[in-house]
Amino acid sequence: MRWLLLKDLQILRRSPLQLTLLVIYPIVIALLVGFAMTRGPEQTTVALYNAMPADESLGFGGEEVDGNEIRDQLCGRVDCIEANGTDDARKMVESGEATAAVIVPEDFGDKIRSLASLDPQPPEIQVVVNGSDAVESQVTDDRIDAMLGEANLLLAKRLSEAANRYLDLILKGGELDLFGQELEILGLQKSERILNKLEPKLPPGTDRDELARAARFAQLATQNLDLAGPLLTAITQPIKADKVEVGDDAPSLDTFAVGVTVAFALMFVTVLLVAGSLALEKEENAFTRLTAGLVTRGRILAAKVELGTVVGAAVALILLVGLGLFVGIAWERAPYWLLALVFAAAAFSAAGAALGAAAREVRAATLAAVMICLPVALLSLVPDDAVGSAVETMINVVSAIFPFRPALDAITGGLEISGASIWLSLLHLAALTGVYSVLARLALRRF
Amino acid sequence: MDQEETRAKPALAAREVAKAFDGRQALDGIDFEVGAGEVVALIGPNGAGKTTLLSILAGISEPDSGKVEGDGVAWVPQQAALYRRLSVRENLMLFARLQHEAGQTDEDPQAMVDRMLELTGLTERADDQVGTLSGGNQQRINIAVGLMAGPSVLLLDEPSVGLDPAQRERLWGFILGLVGTGTAVAFSTHDIQEAERYAERISVVAEGERIFNGTADDLRREVESGGVGDLETSFLAFLRKHGH
Numbered sequence: 001m002r003w004l005l006l007k008d009l010q011i012l013r014r015s016p017l018q019l020t021l022l023v024i025y026p027i028v029i030a031l032l033v034g035f036a037m038t039r040g041p042e043q044t045t046v047a048l049y050n051a052m053p054a055d056e057s058l059g060f061g062g063e064e065v066d067g068n069e070i071r072d073q074l075c076g077r078v079d080c081i082e083a084n085g086t087d088d089a090r091k092m093v094e095s096g097e098a099t100a101a102v103i104v105p106e107d108f109g110d111k112i113r114s115l116a117s118l119d120p121q122p123p124e125i126q127v128v129v130n131g132s133d134a135v136e137s138q139v140t141d142d143r144i145d146a147m148l149g150e151a152n153l154l155l156a157k158r159l160s161e162a163a164n165r166y167l168d169l170i171l172k173g174g175e176l177d178l179f180g181q182e183l184e185i186l187g188l189q190k191s192e193r194i195l196n197k198l199e200p201k202l203p204p205g206t207d208r209d210e211l212a213r214a215a216r217f218a219q220l221a222t223q224n225l226d227l228a229g230p231l232l233t234a235i236t237q238p239i240k241a242d243k244v245e246v247g248d249d250a251p252s253l254d255t256f257a258v259g260v261t262v263a264f265a266l267m268f269v270t271v272l273l274v275a276g277s278l279a280l281e282k283e284e285n286a287f288t289r290l291t292a293g294l295v296t297r298g299r300i301l302a303a304k305v306e307l308g309t310v311v312g313a314a315v316a317l318i319l320l321v322g323l324g325l326f327v328g329i330a331w332e333r334a335p336y337w338l339l340a341l342v343f344a345a346a347a348f349s350a351a352g353a354a355l356g357a358a359a360r361e362v363r364a365a366t367l368a369a370v371m372i373c374l375p376v377a378l379l380s381l382v383p384d385d386a387v388g389s390a391v392e393t394m395i396n397v398v399s400a401i402f403p404f405r406p407a408l409d410a411i412t413g414g415l416e417i418s419g420a421s422i423w424l425s426l427l428h429l430a431a432l433t434g435v436y437s438v439l440a441r442l443a444l445r446r447f
Numbered sequence: 448m449d450q451e452e453t454r455a456k457p458a459l460a461a462r463e464v465a466k467a468f469d470g471r472q473a474l475d476g477i478d479f480e481v482g483a484g485e486v487v488a489l490i491g492p493n494g495a496g497k498t499t500l501l502s503i504l505a506g507i508s509e510p511d512s513g514k515v516e517g518d519g520v521a522w523v524p525q526q527a528a529l530y531r532r533l534s535v536r537e538n539l540m541l542f543a544r545l546q547h548e549a550g551q552t553d554e555d556p557q558a559m560v561d562r563m564l565e566l567t568g569l570t571e572r573a574d575d576q577v578g579t580l581s582g583g584n585q586q587r588i589n590i591a592v593g594l595m596a597g598p599s600v601l602l603l604d605e606p607s608v609g610l611d612p613a614q615r616e617r618l619w620g621f622i623l624g625l626v627g628t629g630t631a632v633a634f635s636t637h638d639i640q641e642a643e644r645y646a647e648r649i650s651v652v653a654e655g656e657r658i659f660n661g662t663a664d665d666l667r668r669e670v671e672s673g674g675v676g677d678l679e680t681s682f683l684a685f686l687r688k689h690g691h
């Protein structure tokens with residue numbers, strides 16, 4: 001079988017023009033797509049108008065939430081520009097200077113403070129988007145959602161810290177500052193101890209029983225409220241988990257763009273190469289000769305998948321190392337992303353083989369490769385929340401049966417230090433390699 | 448006129464072979480045989496089933512019914528089954544290695560390549576890409592690959608199509624050189640003169656059946672008394688007589 005592989009490599013070497021196109025074209029497309037991915041978000045500018053009194057503090061329960069802090073959170077993911085008033089902010093959106101405006105109303109501070117009171121009122125901010133561009137406003141909505149998510153997260157954390165402190169106070173006692181007056185809070189633990197101490201001193205009778213009951217209550221309450229603290233923190237945990245997706249811990253846009261670039265190049269190089277090279281066996285008439293007692297169809301197929309895996313992974317590796325000169329790449333995770341490249345290359349090879357076997361002609365095979373790869377890969381990049389649920393399901397199905405999405409997941413997972421586990425994606429790719437190999441083998445029966 | 452008894456045991460024989468494609472009968476229970484060291488021509492109209500018969504004889508496709516007897520068969524497809532981007536030597540080397548690996552020959556691939564280069568007279572062009580060679584030279588390499596395993600029967604599908612008379616003559620010189628060493632040859636052709644000149648026996652196939660089997664003179668005698676004149680004219684008359 002190595003002779004078949006060697007022969008294909010010799011043919012490649014003899015075809016410098018095709019080889020150059022085969023490598024350059026995918027890389028150019030991949031870089032363009034990757035570039036587009038990184039440019040997108042930088043263009044979102046949000047006009048911010050804060051109607052809250054400048055010196056107003058957003059403290060509640062002794063926890064200070066600085067207005068600037070919220071602002072920083074809001075403006076962490078987008079370019080913020082300052083507006084001078086509600087109308088000014090609206091105009092900025094209308095003129096296109098800003099893609100959206102966020103207006104923080106005057107009573108925002110009061111509402112936030114009310115969250116820690118007995119009568120909480122949800123704080124609201126006003127968002128102004130330019131509705132004339134559907135795609136743009138959809139993207140902006142997503143961004144604003146992300147901004148609000150981060151701000152909410154900050155508030156939730158502070159709220160739970162404040163609530164924890166109140167609980168602590170009720171449990172252990174301490175000083176509480178209420179309307180400028182220092183109050184001494186006894187605390188349940190201390191109450192229990194006092195009550196327990198008092199009990200034997202009282203004469204037997206109803207009062208003493210009452211006291212014992214009160215002491216037991218204090219004890220029970222102490223025990224149960226002890227749990228309330230961690231519980232309250234636990235309630236805020238889901239929000240914290242969301243942050244992984246929204247915040248800086250999620251695959252950074254750089255990593256994602258690198259992943260997209262590499263996955264695109266890998267897909268094109270491998271699918272085009274294997275589909276074209278298998279169809280070439282037919283065009284050169286060599287297939288009949290090879291299968292007339294020399295090698296089995298299965299071995300020809302295996303040699304092609306091997307060719308695609310070797311060449312595809314090599315090109316992707318070179319591209320990745322090249323990109324590493326410009327963006328940070330986690331070199332210490334090389335075993336992971338190398339594994340991802342090899343598995344992805346194998347899956348694309350098998351898909352290419354199925355295509356080449358079905359097309360049986362180099363031109364038809366390469367045309368079909370481009371016409372199938374490009375839209376399917378782009379489809380896999382459409383964000384879930386940008387489309388309706390029916391379309392989303394359709395996209396997910398298409399993404400699952402073509403190796404691009406799992407390849408992208410495996411590569412970004414491999415690159416990301418805190419990234420998701422890549423094993424599931426590798427398994428997915430291995431399964432696709434198997435399925436497409438079987439399809440290719442079936443198509444070769446009438447090759 | 449049936450000459451199959453003249454050869455004790457054919458090197459290769461097809462018995463009542465039938466094959467249909469999509470319900471259309473390409474071969475309709477045909478008999479065909481090649482004796483050891485014999486040269487047989489297969490002629491017949493387009494779509495008669497010549498290629499189908501040769502590929503079944505070569506074991507490349509399976510008949511629907513009937514059987515094929517004989518081994519040591521090599522098949523040379525009509526169009527050169529070679530990699531045009533590879534050099535003559537690289538092509539020969541690839542197939543020599545594959546045949547060696549498949550256990551079809553014990554000969555060392557390098558020695559085999561050298562022998563084939565010498566046999567085809569293409570040693571000087573060994574490092575040229577096959578795509579740059581003339582059709583005749585490509586066909587020689589094509590046949591040389593078929594000869595690697597030392598077959599007892601060589602099946603050639605329209606081997607000289609597209610060659611000028613000089614190239615054709617050189618190619619046949621090459622093929623008949625092999626026959627001298629005991630290899631039998633069966634070839635299909637649309638060139639009636641070529642069939643008469645190089646084949647000892649002619650089989651006419653039409654619509655999947657063998658409608659004639661004998662020498663060129665036998666064929667002439669089928670349509671006119673005396674057995675003289677242009678064989679192509681006789682052939683056409685013969686086909687008409689049989690309603691083709």
Ligand SMILES: Nc1ncnc2c1ncn2[C@@H]1O[C@H](COP(=O)(O)OP(=O)(O)OP(=O)(O)O)[C@@H](O)[C@H]1O
Nearest residue numbers: 468469471473491492493494495496497498499500
């Ligand atoms: N792979 C195939 N699929 C479908 N039909 C086929 C196939 N191969 C051959 N046929 C049909 O079988 C019949 C015999 O074809 P074949 O190629 O054997 O004829 P032939 O005698 O070699 O013709 P030609 O002189 O044109 O080469 C034709 O009708 C052809 O269309």
Ligand SMILES: [Mg+2]
Nearest residue numbers: 497498499604
């Ligand atoms: Mg034919």
